[in-house]
Amino acid sequence: MPVLSPIVNPTTADFRSVARALTLVENDLPGAEALLRGLQFNEQVPVVGITGPPGAGKSTLVNALIEELLKDGNKVAVLAIDPTSPFNYGSLLGDRIRMASHFNHPDVFIRSLATRGSLGGLSAKTIELADVLRASGFDYVLIETVGVGQSEIEIAGLADITLLMLVPESGDEIQNIKSGVMEIADVYIINKADRDGADTYYNTLKKLVQQQHAETPVIKTVASQGQGMAELAHHIKQHAPQINQRRALLLADKAWSLIRERRMSDVDKKKLRQYIAEAMQEPDFNLYKFILDFEGSISDLE
Amino acid sequence: MPVLSPIVNPTTADFRSVARALTLVENDLPGAEALLRGLQFNEQVPVVGITGPPGAGKSTLVNALIEELLKDGNKVAVLAIDPTSPFNYGSLLGDRIRMASHFNHPDVFIRSLATRGSLGGLSAKTIELADVLRASGFDYVLIETVGVGQSEIEIAGLADITLLMLVPESGDEIQNIKSGVMEIADVYIINKADRDGADTYYNTLKKLVQQQHAETPVIKTVASQGQGMAELAHHIKQHAPQINQRRALLLADKAWSLIRERRMSDVDKKKLRQYIAEAMQEPDFNLYKFILDFEGSISDLE
CATH class of the missing domain: 1.10.1200 (Non-ribosomal Peptide Synthetase Peptidyl Carrier Protein; Chain A)
Incomplete structure (x- = not known):
């Protein structure tokens, strides 16, 4: 069997090769399977999922987080997932452009993906693409998804660490989030923390987390000004040792999704x-x- | 092959048989497959999905809608889907109890389902259970789901008509809902319309619908007092003729889910x-x- 290796040398990121490898896998071109089976799984590279409602400032946060991670000399890859909804097209395009400040940085690789398949869903393809990036010499793989519909649940089945972004709102709003999405969060991020009511929101959420006997950190950020990024990066790094505990479960879920997709490919x-x-x-x-x-x-x- | 027929005579609802048929199908007991293949598909019975955030008053609305539909001598079946989240257990139990006012009505059949399988999802089982009910002599099958995570998207792939419940909030909140969930709604319901800000909310939503060149009706209800139910029932009936236009697409999606579930059963x-x-x-x-x-x-x- 010919061993294809468009995968880059982990020490010298060759983005053209990475892009080619992603295209191969995304479109199931010949050689994709061999490429996936030849990946060197680096268990130390965390896949960080960033989700939250539209308007929470996810792209801005990703931007600021990249900035923070670059300070320590990390190489960062981003998969930005667009929902299929035509309604979103305009605004997301805006997000992509905003994120473009890092498009030409030698240590940052950004790939925008249109989700395919089911309504609003992340396809099993995302798992494969993230695995390609994990094996391509990056230190962090960030996946940004719009948290509407099932994507925010699916991201948790894909990421090693899920960051749930929230924006200060009324207490009523907090009651609303608690019942389905809270279980997926490894870190809560209250963004736009300079807004009125942010402290109240923070305290309410903290109390809620305590009531549930959870220890999920809640942090405040103003992503547009880079505030809170050091703390966020710290939490992401802190989370890393837990990756192995969760990995078997996570890998089983990934395997399940991939098997399902393969069996339906005909x-x-x-x-x-x-x-x-x-x-x-x-x-x-x-x-x-x-x-x-x-x-x-x-x-x-x- | 023995033809099992625990399915009731369409004219005299025998709820014990219906319950037995549902249990058979829900648990994949022997005979379930034969039962499904023997169903007489009644294309005229709409499956009405009711979704919305926790606290929107879904159960109360279902209760009031049942009341309204009973006036015309309809037989109504309800599938109430509980998310797997243990956090919700308490409040949903409360909802179930509230809905119990119709538990003993001879023309109302209510079945509460714990979702199984994936996080927060409606399983393909729901499709089968709804089909059993559609073939059991009911005039309407209502499916109530908590609209968090993927269930609100999935309900649209299952129901002939999807009612999206909203509660008056800030304008900011309306911006949040527009980007993923709005596509699934066939009717918007602004519940608790006696609250402050309901009219503003109503007008903003109306404007948003117009901007998208959609004709999705927006109606105001106070479900706890039965207000708006006649209008809601009218819209549901109005929607019925569209069922056939959408049915091929809907059936294909159902078939897809069912095939996928079957192929993964091993x-x-x-x-x-x-x-x-x-x-x-x-x-x-x-x-x-x-x-x-x-x-x-x-x-x-x-």
Whole structure:
């Protein structure tokens, strides 16, 4: 088997090779599988997920965090995930442009991804792309996702550390976040902490965390001014030793997603729609009979 | 093949049989598959998804909507989906109790479901359970989900009509909802419309909908007092003719989820975790090699 190695030498980041490797994997081009199987998994490189509602300032934070990590001579890779929603296109494009201040830095690699597949979801592809980056000589891989819909849950199944960004709001708002998203956070970030009400928000959240007997750190940042970044970087580094404890669970979840995606790779969603559109015209249409027939026709083809 | 028919006679709802059929399907007991393949798909019965943030008053709205639909002699089934989060357990239990006012009504069937499988997700099981209810003589199937994480997105892939509940908040809040969740709504419901700021909220949302050239209705309700329910029921009925336009797409998505779940049914998540925990001890561990080996060992067993 030919060993493809567009993967860079870990000491001298060759971004063109990294970009090529990502493209190969993103588009399932020939050689992608061999490349993935040849990756040298560096367990020490954390994948940091950054999520939160639109407007929380995620890109600004990523920007400021890069700045902070560069101070220690780190190499940083960023995957920025755009939701499929056309409504978001404009504003996210803006975010991308804002983040561009690091686009030409020799130690920073940024790749913007359009999510594919299901509504709002991160595809299993993201796992593969993050793994390519982890094996390409970076010290940190940051993944920025817009925290709407399932992406904020999925990021937790993908990242070693999940940063949940929040913006000071009413106490009512805090009640709202507690019930689904809080479990995914490894670090809470209250951004725009110079806003009115930030301290109240901070205290309420702190109390909530204590009530749940959790020890999740809550930190205040003003990302646009780089405030709080040293503390954030400290927490990310502190978290690193926990990576191995969680890794088996996380890897099992990743393996599950990847197996699922592979097993579905022969099902063409468009064709499925066509077949369904025809089948549902039948008066005795039944979805479960249809699925059996569909699966039968696929195995006939093989 | 023996034809099981615990499905009730559409004219005389036998709730014990319905409950038994749901249990059969929910737990994949012998006969579940035959039952599903024997369902008489009634394309006229809409599956109505109700979602929104915790505290929006979903259960109260479901309660009031049931009341409204009963006036016209409808039979109503409700699937109430609990997230897996232990944090929510208390409050949801409260919701279930509140909804209990209809538990003994002869035309109302309520089933509470703990979600299983992935974090916060609605499983493909929900599709099957809703299909059982659609074929059991009900006129409406309501599915209530807590809109955190992926469930609010998934409900749209499952329901014929998705009602998105909102509570009057600041304008900033409206900006937050617009970017991921708005696409899934067929009807916006501003609940607790007697609160301060409700009219402003209503107008802002209306404007936003117009800006997007959408025609999604926005209605105000005070569910706790039954206000707005006639209008809501009207919109749900109005939506019914659109069901067929959307049905092929919706059915294809359902088929996709069901096929995916079936194809993964031989992968035991717990065992996968065990295997991974062992494999990752190896110095040359690589996730993609592991997956190939894992898939190989499964096909060896067959």
